[in-house]
Amino acid sequence: MTQLDRRQLLGGLGAAGASLLTAGGARAQAAAPIRIAVLADFSGPYRDTSGPTAVACVQQAVEDSGLAARGxxxxVIQGDHQNKPDVAMAMSRQWIDQRGVDMICEVNNSSIALALAGLVQEKNKVQMNSGALSAAITGERCSANTIHWTADTWMLANSVGQATVKAGGDSWFLITxxxxxxxxxxxxLTRFVGTAGGRIVGGTRFPFPGTADFSSFLLQAQSSRAKVVGLLMAGGDMINCIKQAREFGVTRRARLVGIPMFVTDIHSMGLEVAQGLTVxxxxxxxxxxxxxxxxxxxxxxxxxNYPNQEHAGTYSGALHYLKAVADLGAERARASGLEVVQRMKAMPTDDDCFGPGRVREDGRKIHPAHLFEVKAPGESKGAWDYYKLVSSVGAEDAFRPIGEGGCPLVRG
Structure with a gap:
């Protein structure tokens, strides 16, 4: 493990110490409850897309699970990973080794999720990731103890990239x-833009986390004369970059496409800024x-802060995990995270956020994906009424085919 800044680690573990709720609404007297840890960004650019609302959704899953009635x-505990893999891994080890955590969820950072996959497999616990987006999590770096909910880079690139090219956006500059x-x-995205007949004419990468001024990157995008400026970022970074792009006049010549974008981002920007964006x-x-x-x-x-897809995925994944716990019994569930994940894959999923679905052999939860256009201010009927549905892709088509990811868990 790399050398940690002591204040960062203590700050993260201090956040982890904030116990929240048991299934019975108060601290249980039972010797060994099921312990869920929400590992998320509580202070950085992803706070609104992740953070406290993810915790609220896990609390809701606990209440909706009905486990309290079964004794x-x-x-539920929480911790701020600060978007630093070393802080996240130290915190996760402490949770598992000293606090008896059985499942770690949300995560919302791909570097952390990929590292955590190895830890939960080593410790035979569960990672239920809903926020980190790298498709490698269920591809070549898949783990038998990890499930990937909500969305991933393959799905987003396929849905948004091809639709944008078909609408005339055939030249792209990427800010990543x-x-x-x-x-x-x-x-x-490069793959799917090319498949649709478009091309990437240029791109630049910005330091993450810690970038607030996107002016130099936006000037490069303007100089490229690309029809589309692809913003491959999220949360506070996305909001800042779009606002600055409009100030610089980038949108007079090019279309902005943010991948990913969330309803929480639209709320922070306001419809005057966000209207017309594809999400x-x-x-x-x-x-x-x-x-x-x-x-x-x-x-x-x-x-x-209304739930976005990431928050809903945290709820849905936590609820399905708790259904598997109920099916196995708490003692067996605590003894083997692998057995819980296997049961989660064997059981059909169904909840109010995504409806019926399933978890594939590679750990990928599949469900439909939807393209929305952000409403103009005059079209909105009130707070959080931001989207017009453009099209939907069915669950079996929205995500990468299971045989193409290179996951060693997939037979044949």
């Missing part, structure tokens, strides 16, 4: 976060009666 206690997620997204999400709170019912249950826990 199974569930404890310089870490595992950005690198994988570059590769996947791919696998969940939107106003899709149907079930998604609206989920929102009404979780909204009291997070009234100022």
């Amino acid at each position: 199974i206690a569930v404890e 976060a310089d870490y595992a997620f950005g690198h994988q997204m570059e590769r996947d 791919c999400e696998t969940f939107y709170w106003d899709m149907n009666d079930r998604t609206r019912a989920f929102l009404e249950r979780v909204k009291p826990k997070t009234p100022a």
Whole structure:
């Protein structure tokens, strides 16, 4: 392990010490509850797309699981990884070795998720990742103890890249976060833009985390004369870059395409800035009666920040994990994370966020993906009414075919 800054590590472990809730609504007296740790960004650029709302969604999953009525206690803890793999790994080891954590979820950083996959396999625990996006997590670097919920770079690049080229955006300049997620997204997007008949005419990478001024990168994009400027970043970085792009006049000549983008980003930017953007999400709170019912249950826990697809995936994955715990029994679930993951793959999924679905052999949870256009201010009926549905892709077509990822867990 690399040498840690002591203040960073203590700060992260201090956050990890904030115990939240058991399935019974108070600290259980049982000797060994099921322990879920939410590993997320609570202070950096991904705070709103991850962070406290992810914790609220796990709390909701605990309540909806019904485990309290069966006498199974569930404890939820949280920790801020600060987007630093060394901090995240030290915290995760401490959780597992000293606090008896059984499942680590959310994660929302690809470098951390890939490293964590090895740790949970070594310790026979579970990673239920909903926020990190690299398709390698269920590809060549898949793990028998990791499940990948919500979205990934292959799905996003396929959906947004091809649709944008077909709409006339056949030349691209890419501004990319310089870490595992950005690198994988570059590769996947380059492939799908090319498949659709477009081309990447240039690109640049920015340091992550810690970049606030995107002016030099945007000037390079302007000079390229590309029809599309692809922003391969998320959260606070995406919001800052889009605002600065409009200030610099980039949008007078080029179309901005953010991959990924979330409803939480749109809320932070406002419709005046975000109108007309194309967004791919696998969940939107106003899709149907079930998604609206989920929102009404979780909204009291997070009234100022509606759940996006990442938050919904954290809920959905945690709920399915707890269903597997109920099916196996708490003692067996605590004894073997591998057995829990195998049961999660064997059981069909169903919840208010995504409806019926399944977890594939490679650990990829599949469900439909949706392309939305952001509404103009005059089209919105109120707060968080931001999306118009453009098209949907079915679950079996939205994600990379299982045989193409190179996951060694896939037979044949």
